[in-house]
Amino acid sequence: MESHLVGVVGVKPLYRVNEAGQLADKIFQIWVEAPHVARHALAGQFLVIRIDEHGERIPLTVSAVSGDLVRIIFMAVGKTTHQLSTLKAGDLIRDVAGPLGRPSEIGKHGTCVVVGGGAGIASCPIIARAARDAGNRVIGIIGARNAGYLILEDEMREACDDLLIATDDGSRGYHGFAADVLKGVIAERKVDCVWIIGPAIMMKVTSEVTRPKGIRTFVSLNPIMVDGTGMCGSCRVRVGGETKFACVDGPEFDAHQVDFDLLMQRQRTYFDEEKASLERYHEHLCRCGEGGHHG
Amino acid sequence: MSTCAGAGKAVTMGERPAWERIRDFSEVDCGLSAEEAVAEAERCLQCKKPSCVRGCPVEIDIPAFIARIAEGDFSGAARIIKEDNLLPAVCGRVCPQEVQCEGACLLGAKEKPVRIGELERFVADHERKQGLVIPSVAEPTGKRVAVVGSGPAGLTAAAELARAGHMVTVFESLHEPGGVLMYGIPSFRLPKDVVQAEIDQLRGMGVEILTNHLAGASIPVAELYAYDAVFIGTGAGLPFFMNIPGEQLNGVYSANEFLTRVNLMHADRFPEYDTPVRHAGRVTVVGGGNVAMDAARVARRFGARVTLVYRRREEDLPARRAEVIRAREEGIEFELCANPVRILGTNFVTGVECVRMEMCDIDESGRPEPSPVAGSNFVIDADMVIQAIGQGPNPLLIRKMEGISYGRKGNIVVDEEGRSSLEKVFAAGDVATGAATVILAMGGAKKAARAIDRMLREEEQGR
Ligand SMILES: Cc1cc2nc3c(=O)[nH]c(=O)nc-3n(C[C@H](O)[C@H](O)[C@H](O)COP(=O)(O)OP(=O)(O)OC[C@H]3O[C@@H](n4cnc5c(N)ncnc54)[C@H](O)[C@@H]3O)c2cc1C
Numbered sequence: 001m002e003s004h005l006v007g008v009v010g011v012k013p014l015y016r017v018n019e020a021g022q023l024a025d026k027i028f029q030i031w032v033e034a035p036h037v038a039r040h041a042l043a044g045q046f047l048v049i050r051i052d053e054h055g056e057r058i059p060l061t062v063s064a065v066s067g068d069l070v071r072i073i074f075m076a077v078g079k080t081t082h083q084l085s086t087l088k089a090g091d092l093i094r095d096v097a098g099p100l101g102r103p104s105e106i107g108k109h110g111t112c113v114v115v116g117g118g119a120g121i122a123s124c125p126i127i128a129r130a131a132r133d134a135g136n137r138v139i140g141i142i143g144a145r146n147a148g149y150l151i152l153e154d155e156m157r158e159a160c161d162d163l164l165i166a167t168d169d170g171s172r173g174y175h176g177f178a179a180d181v182l183k184g185v186i187a188e189r190k191v192d193c194v195w196i197i198g199p200a201i202m203m204k205v206t207s208e209v210t211r212p213k214g215i216r217t218f219v220s221l222n223p224i225m226v227d228g229t230g231m232c233g234s235c236r237v238r239v240g241g242e243t244k245f246a247c248v249d250g251p252e253f254d255a256h257q258v259d260f261d262l263l264m265q266r267q268r269t270y271f272d273e274e275k276a277s278l279e280r281y282h283e284h285l286c287r288c289g290e291g292g293h294h295g
Numbered sequence: 296m297s298t299c300a301g302a303g304k305a306v307t308m309g310e311r312p313a314w315e316r317i318r319d320f321s322e323v324d325c326g327l328s329a330e331e332a333v334a335e336a337e338r339c340l341q342c343k344k345p346s347c348v349r350g351c352p353v354e355i356d357i358p359a360f361i362a363r364i365a366e367g368d369f370s371g372a373a374r375i376i377k378e379d380n381l382l383p384a385v386c387g388r389v390c391p392q393e394v395q396c397e398g399a400c401l402l403g404a405k406e407k408p409v410r411i412g413e414l415e416r417f418v419a420d421h422e423r424k425q426g427l428v429i430p431s432v433a434e435p436t437g438k439r440v441a442v443v444g445s446g447p448a449g450l451t452a453a454a455e456l457a458r459a460g461h462m463v464t465v466f467e468s469l470h471e472p473g474g475v476l477m478y479g480i481p482s483f484r485l486p487k488d489v490v491q492a493e494i495d496q497l498r499g500m501g502v503e504i505l506t507n508h509l510a511g512a513s514i515p516v517a518e519l520y521a522y523d524a525v526f527i528g529t530g531a532g533l534p535f536f537m538n539i540p541g542e543q544l545n546g547v548y549s550a551n552e553f554l555t556r557v558n559l560m561h562a563d564r565f566p567e568y569d570t571p572v573r574h575a576g577r578v579t580v581v582g583g584g585n586v587a588m589d590a591a592r593v594a595r596r597f598g599a600r601v602t603l604v605y606r607r608r609e610e611d612l613p614a615r616r617a618e619v620i621r622a623r624e625e626g627i628e629f630e631l632c633a634n635p636v637r638i639l640g641t642n643f644v645t646g647v648e649c650v651r652m653e654m655c656d657i658d659e660s661g662r663p664e665p666s667p668v669a670g671s672n673f674v675i676d677a678d679m680v681i682q683a684i685g686q687g688p689n690p691l692l693i694r695k696m697e698g699i700s701y702g703r704k705g706n707i708v709v710d711e712e713g714r715s716s717l718e719k720v721f722a723a724g725d726v727a728t729g730a731a732t733v734i735l736a737m738g739g740a741k742k743a744a745r746a747i748d749r750m751l752r753e754e755e756q757g758r
Pocket residue numbers: 046056057058059060061062073074075076077078079080081082119120122123221222223224225226251266267268274275278
């Protein structure tokens with residue numbers, strides 16, 4: 001338990017960045033030392049990170065585990081993820097909590113398809129691997145705006161029996177959406193279970209593909225969270241007409257029961273504040289002329 | 296700055312004026328000066344059978360510490376209090392003294408009871424200014440105890456067990472220890488440096504506090520059971536919602552979320568701190584307890600016009616009387632005998648539709664049962680709604696503890712010494728009682744810690 005008590009400030013442990021790098025346009029990865037998360041995390045779970053004393057708590061999927069290290073992969077969209085993208089090996093992160101949420105419902109389903117869109121691909125290899133280990137045949141589909149946004153292709157190829165690729169502009173693989181590729185797959189063969197992970201709108205559209213055939217489909221919801229442990233209700237979503245807390249009842253839910261429009265509405269709650277915060281951060285960076293991640 | 300400075304002499308139990316305090320998050324209550332404290336202490340009759348002590352769930356030797364204050368020995372007073380209570384600066388501020396120690400004070404029958412809470416706070420604040428003295432701990436016993444949760448229950452159990460020489464590890468899922476003291480109760484009632492200082496004493500006593508550790512996940516239950524004993528103090532942090540239409544609109548918060556954003560994440564200082572909270576012109580708070588008052592007063596400090604909607608009458612408000620008075624002074628409007636039926640708006644909240652309530656038969660809690668008056672609906676404009684209608688124990692860990700018995704409301708069932716249905720597993724505080732008070736959580740935790748200590752020693756002798 002002491003292994004993560006590196007660089008004690010006051011008496012609080014800090015979490016060391018072991019490796020950091022860029023994977024694609026705007027998409028970054030960090031391997032961070034967090035044994036309490038690494039030792040127990042399963043596919044589908046997430047962690048909450050707070051970079052420093054002034055930071056916000058943000059949820060990110062545990063995308064891989066190796067010994068005491070966990071990997072997070074994120075897209076730089078706002079202040080916190082931009083700041084996170086400036087971290088380098090050896091830097092310290094104030095807080096890493098987890099593993100949070102329910103693990104994916106991995107069973108022996110038969111043939112599974114794991115569909116990832118954009119930064120959502122981050123969650124896919126760990127699920128694909130778990131599904132295959134459980135004796136399923138696993139087909140992967142990864143999609144992005146263009147070839148420059150595609151990530152984890154090799155890892156997915158290794159984790160899946162088959163891997164299909166789609167880009168919106170045709171710069172790589174199939175020219176079109178992951179949803180179209182999925183449509184083709186389920187037309188060709190019997191599919192028993194599907195995971196779809198990506199932006200809310202992509203999950204909404206793609207899960208319509210499996211609805212007519214009643215194929216069991218999971219999506220991983222990404223509402224705004226604070227604690228991630230069921231204490232605030234910020235993450236509430238509607239599933240099958242019932243209110244659920246995504247951080248403890250999910251984040252994975254039955255796609256065909258989810259109210260995606262509500263999810264997207266609630267994601268916009270702090271639109272103005274997020275914009276102001278990012279602008280302030282960029283201004284600050286310009287003035288300081290460096291990473292300056294201590295606010 | 297605050298008018299507290301120097302006010303101690305002029306004002307009794309100095310309180311900053313409402314117009315000033317709604318502009319900041321500094322403490323409302325100024326505390327006693329040394330002269331006032333001594334004068335107040337001299338009022339105590341030093342009863343032979345002090346009824347006040349029986350009113351205190353942690354049984355502080357009240358007459359003894361008051362006698363030290365009267366002698367001007369403030370450090371001696373602190374030592375006495377800390378034998379039974381490691382969080383006196385907290386308790387002095389937030390205990391409902393009127394129904395505890397002060398409610399039982401003999402002087403209360405004739406004149407005003409001794410202001411025990413204010414005296415306790417004075418002593419604790421005095422000691423903190425001098426530098427807190429870390430209580431001594433017994434010889435190590437070699438026994439390991441896991442404490443889950445670092446609210447008042449967990450902290451008290453940890454202190455008591457460390458004092459007895461056991462090795463204690465506290466697991467806390469949030470990034471700061473303190474539970475509701477940190478994330479729930481606003482700083483204008485309980486400054487966070489005060490809580491911090493009292494918690495630091497525990498670390499000084501050798502207690503290991505692991506934040507960011509969610510028991511049941513970061514620490515699976517099997518690992519908890521590997522300890523010689525487990526104390527569960529996970530509180531009642533699961534917020535209830537009313538389940539009315541419109542609740543999913545942006546701008547509808549649970550009090551827990553709203554208060555956490557402000558107290559724990561410092562959203563009042565956004566964008567200096569990264570966590571935002573909505574700034575609304577008109578806020579409706581639903582509920583009538585301490586949590587509702589706190590949420591309303593915080594919203595007021597953001598400059599909002601705040602209406603508190605409660606379904607029963609003024610005299611039924613469950614909040615402490617003093618807090619209701621302060622809320623009114625600060626300009627909170629009360630809409631009593633009213634209940635929301637629908638939240639209005641598209642995407643964002645624009646209003647709350649309420650219905651008038653009338654008081655009917657007495658219900659099982661002994662209070663009149665409110666029931667809606669047909670056709671009495673009315674709308675309150677609001678761009679933010681905060682629901683403070685209660686909370687229950689978080690089921691996350693409890694569900695993973697196979698075989699533990701819990702009640703209908705999800706609270707762990709324990710005997711009077713905190714024993715659960717599982718061997719070596721104890722629980723106290725809100726997780727056992729349902730949402731209650733700081734001092735009841737501490738009292739329960741102290742009893743449980745003593746039972747744990749006894750169990751561990753008997754085990755040792757039995758070998
Ligand atoms: C369970 C879960 C797992 C996630 N996993 C990943 C992942 O692996 N990779 C990844 O790139 N993103 C992931 N996200 C989304 C990620 O949390 C947000 O992108 C991040 O919080 C944005 O923070 P920001 O300050 O950079 O941006 P902001 O400017 O604050 O916000 C940009 C967007 O992020 C959303 N957001 C803002 N604050 C939060 C918050 N506290 N919690 C959740 N969402 C928020 C907002 O709806 C907004 O649309 C996950 C979200 C959840 C709920």
